[in-house]
Amino acid sequence: MIAPLDTLYRLIQPMMFRVDAERAHDLVGTVLAACPPAWLRWLTGAGIVPDPVLSIEVAGLAFSHPFGIAAGFDKQARLIHACGALGVSHVEIGTVTPRAQPGNPRPRMFRIPRDHAVINRLGFNSVGAAVVAGTLHRARHRQTLQLPRIGVNIGKNRDTPLERACDDYLIAFDALASDADYIAVNISSPNTPGLRQLHERAALRTLLDALIERRRHLPRHVPLFLKVSPDERDAQLRQVVDVALDSGIDGLIATNTTLARDGLSVPVNHAGGLSGRPLRARARRTIAVLATMTEGRVPIIGVGGVDDAASAYAHIRAGAHLVQCYTGLIYQGPGLPTRLVRDLAGLLRADGFSTLREAIGVDRERWS
Numbered sequence: 001m002i003a004p005l006d007t008l009y010r011l012i013q014p015m016m017f018r019v020d021a022e023r024a025h026d027l028v029g030t031v032l033a034a035c036p037p038a039w040l041r042w043l044t045g046a047g048i049v050p051d052p053v054l055s056i057e058v059a060g061l062a063f064s065h066p067f068g069i070a071a072g073f074d075k076q077a078r079l080i081h082a083c084g085a086l087g088v089s090h091v092e093i094g095t096v097t098p099r100a101q102p103g104n105p106r107p108r109m110f111r112i113p114r115d116h117a118v119i120n121r122l123g124f125n126s127v128g129a130a131v132v133a134g135t136l137h138r139a140r141h142r143q144t145l146q147l148p149r150i151g152v153n154i155g156k157n158r159d160t161p162l163e164r165a166c167d168d169y170l171i172a173f174d175a176l177a178s179d180a181d182y183i184a185v186n187i188s189s190p191n192t193p194g195l196r197q198l199h200e201r202a203a204l205r206t207l208l209d210a211l212i213e214r215r216r217h218l219p220r221h222v223p224l225f226l227k228v229s230p231d232e233r234d235a236q237l238r239q240v241v242d243v244a245l246d247s248g249i250d251g252l253i254a255t256n257t258t259l260a261r262d263g264l265s266v267p268v269n270h271a272g273g274l275s276g277r278p279l280r281a282r283a284r285r286t287i288a289v290l291a292t293m294t295e296g297r298v299p300i301i302g303v304g305g306v307d308d309a310a311s312a313y314a315h316i317r318a319g320a321h322l323v324q325c326y327t328g329l330i331y332q333g334p335g336l337p338t339r340l341v342r343d344l345a346g347l348l349r350a351d352g353f354s355t356l357r358e359a360i361g362v363d364r365e366r367w368s
């Protein structure tokens with residue numbers, strides 16, 4: 001069955017694709033934020049209870065199904081209710097920086113329709129941790145509506161020197177952790193100069209130890225996930241895994257956007273991080289490598305090129321416990337979560353799995 005919103009999206013997509021990508025995203029955000037969640041549920045066909053085969057517990061949190069929205073889609077925490085109404089189990093807001101900053105000059109987000117891809121160099125445009133914390137807190141305390149699980153992705157300000165990066169993450173953590181289901185530590189955006197150097201052993205150790213220590217002061221356990229780049233060599237990923245496991249991190253998110261340009265059917269000149277279908281194989285390989293290295297000791301959240309149930313399922317079979325997407329929503333529209341969740345249950349059952357967990361990592365050797 002095609003939901004009414006899918007039909008509408010197919011009609012308006014050609015017009016939207018004539019508008020600058022970031023502006024189109026802002027327009028969609030304004031409409032989603034204004035639309036009553038009950039309408040969205042009706043329009044997308046969401047609201048149907050997901051097949052129990054899809055339920056999973058990750059880092060002590062129960063998820064009704066594995067599919068969520070990746071960081072970058074809702075940087076200000078103003079679309080949480082709308083995302084929930086679209087049928088996702090979780091949304092990762094952010095990246096949020098401690099102080100407000102504008103990001104890079106526009107234009108800074110580019111669609112590549114022929115490859116179902118996007119290149120962005122937004123550069124952590126953020127309204128700052130205090131504003132997001134206020135919005136998040138109000139969303140949490142609106143009793144009338146069901147919320148999806150909320151992850152908060154944190155990063156550093158561009159003008160903070162790398163040696164002081166840790167202070168920035170702690171400020172953002174302090175402001176946001178109490179209303180988050182989990183915190184994602186973003187060390188992998190390619191658009192903040194030097195950020196990816198935090199994959200190095202000593203810097204990562206200092207950062208994670210400081211965050212884990214700070215977490216001890218919270219009244220409940222807030223899982224910390226580390227979001228990694230798809231562009232690291234295996235030896236570097238090994239170091240990341242060693243430090244992450246040793247420090248007590250609760251999970252890994254693989255991956256952020258890539259600086260590579262393989263998988264594009266024609267060369268594209270824009271600088272920035274590439275996402276969508278051309279990232280899919282690279283992300284899947286990183287998921288599988290991390291799954292092998294961690295030996296199931298921490299969950300992996302798979303992101304990169306997911307735009308239907310088959311691509312989500314393949315990430316799960318490579319080793320992902322949860323899956324997220326952003327670019328897929330731009331090309332497939334707001335009906336994607338409902339369709340994906342329904343079809344994923346069918347794929348699992350067709351392969352004879354009675355729980356999602358049984359399927360996690362069954363193909364990891366093939367991909368790593």
Ligand SMILES: Cc1cc2nc3c(=O)[nH]c(=O)nc-3n(C[C@H](O)[C@H](O)[C@H](O)COP(=O)(O)O)c2cc1C
Nearest residue numbers: 070071072095120255256275276304305325326327
């Ligand atoms: C426009 C845009 C903005 C993004 N902003 C962020 C961000 O602020 N923080 C982050 O960790 N990832 C960010 N990402 C990366 C996504 O969360 C995701 O890791 C990546 O796009 C791969 O998934 P996809 O192929 O489903 O888009 C952004 C991606 C896009 C396309």
